Amino acid sequence: MTSYIHGEIETPVGPLPRIATKWTHLDRWGALKTRWSVGRMKYRVRPGIYAVGNPDRDSRVFVTGNFKLSFDHLRRNLEGLNCWILVIDTKGINVWCAAGKGSFGTKEVVRRIRIHHLAQLVDQRKLILPQLSAPGVSAHEVRKMTGFTVVYGPVLARDIRAFLDAGLKASDEMRQVNFPLFERLKLIPVDIFYGKQYMLIVPLVFLALSGLNPQGYSFDLALNSGWKPVVNLFSGYLAGCALTPALLPWIPFRRFSIKGVVTGWFVAVPLLLAGTLGISLMEKVSWFLMMGGLSSFMAMNFTGSTTFTSLSGVQKEMKTALPAQIAMASLGLAGWIITRFIFI
Template sequence: MADCGCSSGTCCEEWVVGSVISPIGEIPKITGEWSKSDKMGQLKARILNSFRSDYKVEPGLYACGNPDNLSDVFVSANYKLSFDILRKEIGERDAWIVVLDTKGINVWCAAGKGTFGTDELISKIKELSLDRIVDSKKVIIPQLGAAGVSGHIVEKETGFKVIYGPVMAKDITTYIENGYKADEEMRSVPFSFKDRLVLIPMEVSLISEKVWLFIVGILIFFGLMPQGILFKEAFFEGGVFIVFGLLSVFSGAVLTPALLPFIPFRSFAIKGWLLGELCVVICLISIQSSLLDNYFIFLAICLFFPVVSSYLAFNFTGCSTYTSVSGVKKEMKLAIPLYIIASSLAGLCLILYKIQVWRSLL
């Protein structure tokens, strides 16, 4: 590592293309180009939770183009996707990037947690002796970092003025051309159909880990007979339940987020419940199975699966850009007791059904 002066590991990265000399030593020079593995990384980070949780770059200082003491300083998180999007937008422009240690979390979430925060920024500015590198005495922070950074405290402690850039890195060029001013559009968080679709694979991927437990549980429950576990019952009766289970996941984690603005009511839990109930009804009409004629089974399905859809839709508040913690807490007060009551009643119905079946056999 000593040969290029960069911090550990970065020398081997594809996006490090050399180094530039600065008053504090050699700084890794990076490219705005995305390699194949950067593109694959973006895809995997959107789908695989295990990959996303460990998709990091080394915190520290990086050089884009051939920056000097008059170049801009951009601040980013050390989640690699955040960093990649920033370096792509900066391109070959001469600039410095300060990467904060946000434990591999994106700017907004890290700002909420405080890791993209006032203290971390102050310590990085001091640690890197940023005052020896640039004369401008200002750092440009993505606007969504503002929830973690007190600009006036950073300025008081370091002398560096904090300037808030646009929400999205794609607006950086326009922002600079506008004389470092973000217009209304650049200062708002978009949440279009496409923005929501991008988030869906991760939702589904996180749930799929739990869906396996549900499937195994259902197969055992329906297969369990006085003689032991019977495959016919497990697959034919359990199968019907599994179809409803997958449907409710689809309704809550895919359909509700995608159709969010078009579903009535503001509450996410209600939106998800409505769509869930609708999907269940459609499915009840179209599936031909004698199992559904049973009163207990019918009730259990109508009670439980819309609740699953509701819960998953409610979880999407974490992905949305316009929900507040007070709103989420208010929804919880109503939703959680109802979830518990509906699930318990559904469980009771299943037990009653099982007793009914066993009694007819014994």
């Protein structure tokens, strides 16, 4: 279903689709679904050249990847302009990630310029690329290979108008990536679904283990008290993958793994008071270890979603954090299972 295509335009390289610049409810629904990880990897646009308005041989050419959300943000900000969009194949991945992996790269840009005959379509020789494609694209190499000059636009599509008005110049603010609260919140759903394949089985195992007691096994015990470990686990999980990103700048320490322990224990305190961590000291300590370790791991995982963590930094952090997280979680689990047999 390509509701964003409105007819065709005749060009020297054959008919090309003309697209709408306004979002419909389908586009909004699709954007919402992809934020919640639903069909995220299939949300794609067919690579090729698209017309916005009534472009001609002198019109500007914007380049983007084929993740539909990227394409949608671009076209929405081109309203009232006459221009071309060259969509390259980034396997449905957003611009920045694709650039980091190389699929939004020099090779693909050059290949698309050639197979879609861009040089026959327009006489001008400038391409406007999103700034965040620069980790994958070498502007001077594209020029050497195709004659097209790459001009890096602003980070955000919403600044395109100002960028054009300023004569293809982006201000310092438009060139910088910030990571405000709203941006962080938008990323949380995808991180929550990170562990989706374990979300049923792990709680079930804990529910089952809750039936163990010094006398043997009790199904009643499992059914009556088994919800407590499930609550503890989900709380620790969400502390790491939702609370930590939301409160990121306000949680002390720079290492994400330590931030995660802080939030994991922060949510463990009310559970301690509510009694879901158990009765004996050993059981409570075991839960602090498990929840701290789990939250720490999930928080560390959020480095992949941030806009500022370096590979060297994450590698340095993980060298100590990963063993510590595994130790915390296994000690906690072992401690908790032992308490099944000692205390009721």
